[in-house]
């Protein structure tokens with residue numbers, strides 16, 4: 001299980017999306033940036049004519065701190081059922097372990 005009591009190494013949320021090129025003029029800067037209160041976390045570029053996908057990508061990135069916090073909150077509400085699966089497996093039964101799936105996602109988000 002990941003240590004969820006440590007402060008995150010990532011820039012604290014909330015993160016916001018800024019459209020850097022509202023007139024859709026060709027430029028070399030990123031079309032969108034994902035920003036915290038203190039700095040730019042990510043820059044998102046689009047292919048020509050694909051601003052909708054770029055904005056969706058930026059919004060997904062910006063939601064990451066909230067999503068991670070939700071995963072950590074949900075993890076505290078569930079218990080690992082892998083022990084039950086060891087009993088159920090010979091019977092051909094088994095259930096997904098939400099706790100372990102949450103642990104894996106949180107660990108992936110915290111990998112360094």
Ligand SMILES: [Zn+2]
Pocket residue numbers: 080081082083097099100
């Ligand atoms: Zn488990």
